[in-house]
Amino acid sequence: MNCIFTEKVSSLIDGELSQTxxxxxxxxxxxxxxxxxMRADFLSLRTRITNFETSLQPTVQNRAxxxxxxxxxxxxxxxxxxxxxxxxxxxxxxxxxAISGFVVYQGSKSTQTGSSVAVNTPTPVPSSTVxxxxxxxxxxxxxxxxxxxxxxxxxxxPSAPKRKIVREPRPGEQFAAIPEPPARPADARPADAxxxxxxxxxxxxxxxxxxxxxxLNEAGSATEVSYERTRAQQxxxxxxxxxxxxxxxxxxxxASLLETLEPILLDISNLPDKPDTDAVRVIRExxxxxxxxxxxxxxxxxxxRANDD
Amino acid sequence: MxxxxxxxxxxxxxxxxxxxxFLECLLGGRAPLAQxxxxxxxxxxxxxxxxxxxxxxxxxxxxxxxxxxxxxEFRKSNTRYRLFDRVVEAMRPRARNPEQEYETQERxxxxxxxxxxxPEDQRTALLLREQEQLSxxxxxxxxxxxxxxxxxxxxxxxAALRERWSKRxxxxxxxxx
Numbered sequence: 001m002n003c004i005f006t007e008k009v010s011s012l013i014d015g016e017l018s019q020t021x022x023x024x025x026x027x028x029x030x031x032x033x034x035x036x037x038m039r040a041d042f043l044s045l046r047t048r049i050t051n052f053e054t055s056l057q058p059t060v061q062n063r064a065x066x067x068x069x070x071x072x073x074x075x076x077x078x079x080x081x082x083x084x085x086x087x088x089x090x091x092x093x094x095x096x097x098a099i100s101g102f103v104v105y106q107g108s109k110s111t112q113t114g115s116s117v118a119v120n121t122p123t124p125v126p127s128s129t130v131x132x133x134x135x136x137x138x139x140x141x142x143x144x145x146x147x148x149x150x151x152x153x154x155x156x157x158p159s160a161p162k163r164k165i166v167r168e169p170r171p172g173e174q175f176a177a178i179p180e181p182p183a184r185p186a187d188a189r190p191a192d193a194x195x196x197x198x199x200x201x202x203x204x205x206x207x208x209x210x211x212x213x214x215x216l217n218e219a220g221s222a223t224e225v226s227y228e229r230t231r232a233q234q235x236x237x238x239x240x241x242x243x244x245x246x247x248x249x250x251x252x253x254x255a256s257l258l259e260t261l262e263p264i265l266l267d268i269s270n271l272p273d274k275p276d277t278d279a280v281r282v283i284r285e286x287x288x289x290x291x292x293x294x295x296x297x298x299x300x301x302x303x304x305r306a307n308d309d
Numbered sequence: 310m311x312x313x314x315x316x317x318x319x320x321x322x323x324x325x326x327x328x329x330x331f332l333e334c335l336l337g338g339r340a341p342l343a344q345x346x347x348x349x350x351x352x353x354x355x356x357x358x359x360x361x362x363x364x365x366x367x368x369x370x371x372x373x374x375x376x377x378x379x380x381x382e383f384r385k386s387n388t389r390y391r392l393f394d395r396v397v398e399a400m401r402p403r404a405r406n407p408e409q410e411y412e413t414q415e416r417x418x419x420x421x422x423x424x425x426x427x428p429e430d431q432r433t434a435l436l437l438r439e440q441e442q443l444s445x446x447x448x449x450x451x452x453x454x455x456x457x458x459x460x461x462x463x464x465x466x467x468a469a470l471r472e473r474w475s476k477r478x479x480x481x482x483x484x485x486x
Contacts, residue, residue, distance in 0.1 A: 006464075006468070007460075007461075007464045010460075010463060010464040010467055010468075011460060011464075014438060014444075014445070014463070016444070016445050016460065038471070041471045041474070041475075042467050042471065045439075045467060045470055045471065045474070046439050048416070048419075048420050049334075049420060049424075049435070049436070049439040049440060050439055050440060051416075052330060052333075052334060052417055052420050052421075052440070053330075053413065053417065054326055054327075054329045054330035054333055054340070054343075055333070055340040056325075056326050056329045056330075056340070056344060060344055061322075061325055061326065064321075064325065064344070064347075064348040064351070065318065065321050065322075065325070067348065067352075068317075068321070068348065068351050068352050068355050069314060069317075069318070069355075071352060071355065071356065196322075199322075229442075230442070233327075233442055234323045234324075234327070237326040237327055237330065238322070238326055241326060269442075
């Protein structure tokens with residue numbers, strides 16, 4: 001790897017270079033064998049890594065989804081919110097109590113110190129003044145206490161409804177959480193493989209229609225297919241799993257349709273950001289030749305009907 | 310609420326398999342563990358962050374959390390041999406014919422072995438690029454590193470894998486002859 005362009009080759013295949021840099025590196029590639037080999041190797045690595053198949057089974061996926069959605073019904077997050085709310089209410093009460101206590105104490109202290117100054121001025125001994133200074137503090141403490149009691153009582157009265165507000169929703173929330181579960185399974189998507197396959201067929205059909213129908217730019221110029229590509233990437237994993245599942249349960253029709261669909265999805269997902277019109281046209285022709293859009297439509301309807309029955 | 314659940318279900322169905330695959334590659338093929346961690350990531354998203362994240366952020370959030378969990382798992386059980394994982398893997402139903410299955414298995418094992426030779430940060434960056442098709446900027450967002458670091462990591466990962474691959478091909482060629 002002696003060539004100075006090697007790192008740029010990596011960025012080139014990722015589409016992360018500016019137009020100028022891309023042109024520069026591509027021009028360089030025409031003359032540099034080392035970089036050509038590197039690009040080929042990097043692309044081959046990409047294919048190997050991209051083609052890695054997860055061993056995830058649809059049943060595991062469905063179980064995981066059910067588990068997650070069920071966890072929400074117990075509403076640990078809401079429980080946390082309430083306890084957090086309680087904590088906030090309690091903290092604010094403490095702060096209010098502290099502030100009002102301090103204000104009352106300051107007020108009483110100023111009146112007491114005023115009187116103590118009048119008493120203390122004739123006393124020459126500092127020790128006694130200290131004692132006397134301490135005393136008013138000690139004496140003053142019951143007064144704010146009384147006042148505190150007075151202030152805490154009105155504070156307790158708002159705190160009581162506050163607590164009620166905090167507590168009231170709790171049982172309400174539980175009631176809200178308990179009756180909901182029977183309704184939610186209907187909201188959650190049915191989890192069996194056939195429904196998933198039907199949904200997958202629908203999604204794939206939509207994707208292929210979109211891919212078939214968008215307008216190609218003229219004269220072989222680049223076409224934006226990033227949406228279709230991302231969608232195909234998402235669908236290709238699911239396709240692999242569903243195919244494996246269909247194989248396992250011996251559903252030959254579905255398995256063969258998924259098998260036909262898979263390379264098309266792979267081709268779309270492996271398209272560069274702005275592919276040549278030729279590359280797009282080749283895939284389109286394959287879609288047309290295999291009549292896959294119609295097959296997907298028929299099969300998704302058949303599966304959906306079977307599920308309804 | 311129902312629509313939120315539906316949205317979550319769609320996100321789950323779109324990304325759970327790819328998150329599992331990402332974790333499986335990151336963890337060296339420990340599929341059951343990968344699936345558990347992916348589930349845990351979605352669970353956390355559902356419990357705490359769902360609805361609070363800006364549009365399109367959930368995916369990055371998931372990968373970030375999943376990767377952190379995987380790193381914790383490396384630390385916890387790096388030396389522990391996961392027999393259970395192996396047993397589950399061995400019991401996994403296989404649908405294709407044995408030859409195909411064997412070939413796929415070989416190919417997959419080779420990819421995993423190669424990936425395991427890379428440092429964790431390079432491996433993660435490469436997987437996010439190749440399998441999840443994230444841009445350098447997005448990878449930087451997930452891993453909390455700069456774009457230039459992502460670029461360098463990915464290049465180094467590719468270069469290292471390329472070298473190991475060619476060495477392997479040479480050794481296999483030599484032993485065959």
